[in-house]
Amino acid sequence: MANPEKKETHELRKTIHCIKVGIAMTLVSLYYYTNPWSNINSQGAAMWAVMTVVVVFEFTVGGCLYKGLNRAVATLIAGCLALGIHWIASLSGDRFEPVILGLSVFVLASIATFYRFVTFIKVWFDYGVTIFILTFSLIAVSGYKQDTLFTLAQQRLYNIGIGIFICLLVCVLICPVWAGEDLHLLIIWNMEKLANSLEGCIAEYFKEGGVLLAVDEDQEAIIQRSEGYKHILSSKPSEDSLAILARWEPGHGCYGFRHPWNQYLKIGAAMRLCAYCLESLAGCIDSQTQVPESMKRHLSEACIKLSTNSSRILKELAKCIKFMKKSKYIDLLIRDQNNAVKELDRALRSLPPMEAMENFGCVSLLEGRVLITAASLLIEISARIIGVVEAVNLLAE
């Protein structure tokens, strides 16, 4: 499994995609150039193959299949409908013909556009509806006679088929990029990022308190690691679009045809809930309010333990998804996490009373509050991680 998040892998995939587009275009162009039909019949026919390749060829196999199947089916349906309307119009005489044709285009274009707003159609058939309008209008109002039109429509369909075939051939045979696999990997990496961020944030916060953590890492790497959660905040659109395309893909690798891609979205949503909390936590930590070392030290161990435990659960879940099997240790880890929560609660409980805290000298309640909030959010995050565990368990089933 290649890591699409890694910069070099990403660059390589882009380059391969560019070459694939070049190959597909060259194949179809040479077919067009050498096709005997392009000389004996209207140039329009074989041209459709070229056009199909340009608009159908997508980065992922799912994208290619979505557009290809939509284009083929929409062209077929619109073609039949248009031929029917054309036939009816031609029967009604020269006077009414343009009226019937114009009206049919108006009504069908309006209705089809309306369906583009329906969520189900928008997700599955948006491109198909566009092609439906295009094909219908082109055929319905072409000036041709019925029999010429029939041959033309046949040719066009045949050429579109050729275009789709070339697209799929190149897309699937040369280093295929599967949307499903990308979604799978995206969720895994986001989960690992979340785990690292959570651990990194807390480690970074308590580091100054004398407890030196992650000594072998430099400052910048830690900051970069702790900010990984920001990717999760903004990754909903990519997850959604990958899940939509993944549904079009046939079984590949270890994913079956009806792999529950929707469940990945639920895992993504559960992770985002954690990320929102982590964002608030990071906000608290960044808030420049210096908490006195003694108070920090008091909570440090329990906080670090809880964050390490939570992070371990996330890493274990990531591993579960990666190898697609249930984890043996997850219940144990959750028990550990519960213990860590209790320990942090005990640590909070044994904080000196607010009044007494001010005797530390430099600390106002506002400062103590930041620490309590951070601990509180940490507990909230660990509760939300249980939501992620549940979502992953549902996927495992």
Add this chain to the structure above:
Amino acid sequence: MANPEKKETHELRKTIHCIKVGIAMTLVSLYYYTNPWSNINSQGAAMWAVMTVVVVFEFTVGGCLYKGLNRAVATLIAGCLALGIHWIASLSGDRFEPVILGLSVFVLASIATFYRFVTFIKVWFDYGVTIFILTFSLIAVSGYKQDTLFTLAQQRLYNIGIGIFICLLVCVLICPVWAGEDLHLLIIWNMEKLANSLEGCIAEYFKEGGVLLAVDEDQEAIIQRSEGYKHILSSKPSEDSLAILARWEPGHGCYGFRHPWNQYLKIGAAMRLCAYCLESLAGCIDSQTQVPESMKRHLSEACIKLSTNSSRILKELAKCIKFMKKSKYIDLLIRDQNNAVKELDRALRSLPPMEAMENFGCVSLLEGRVLITAASLLIEISARIIGVVEAVNLLAE
């Protein structure tokens, strides 16, 4: 200004858009049907007008302009380039001609696809690059002689121009939908939603504490109002796409040609920071932990005051953006907010010490912690609102 968020307005806009598509398609189809060229010359030429309308007609004026201009310019550039390559290939003899043409398609399609990954090109010219590849391939490998090709290219460009003209005409003249205005309104409504959510969340939380708030509203309306912030969490994609399209729009209404649409994105981002915190706050409140009434009552007034103040600032900002002028009261409101923060801090400070709290009977520290966290997050939100104020001030400049 129509409210695109309102359901009826939204439905009306959709219906009008459907009718507009129908009108544009009918206009171009009738033009195609009655166009003398479609009989004397290849059907291919006028067909381009129909195709242009189908793919260029978009919901917003910005979308129409983006696609229209991209299509026109890309066709022109690709056409010139392809004619040049075709001429060179025709000079090199029958044997090398297909090789040169095939190679040029391969190289140009690959390079153009590569540029689609560059962010700047992706944002501004993605559609243009697709059309470039399409036009170049179609012309470069067509079997026509140089002079026929030139006439054909001219006709095609002319027809594409007609298509774009019809699109823009219908799009701008019949109830135009401006992406810029939509973005403007989206930001305003999101801001109002955030203000209402913030107020609603806190009011809902402290309501049970004997302080009855919003007596004239039923439970469901309050819940719906408090959940408005969820829209903000997921509105980044719509904001981004509207801002991209808005840049293509000429001056309209009270927005100039170079209206700082990017600044709206910054306001949106600042609001999202507040929404993340509010999400955590809502999580705390939902966490089923019952805080004893006496403790709640102790903080209730200060919390409600701060949330009302913060909400007032957001509403004032929304008004500022709506009427595009600087607010006279904002400094006053910020001062009020600062006072409210101090008051809440004082209230927190005067909480009985942790130990003593347990004497209330039902309260463990875990429960008291939720209240302190909620107050803390409220203070963090009010700090983040200052970020929104700064972003709005930048827009005002």
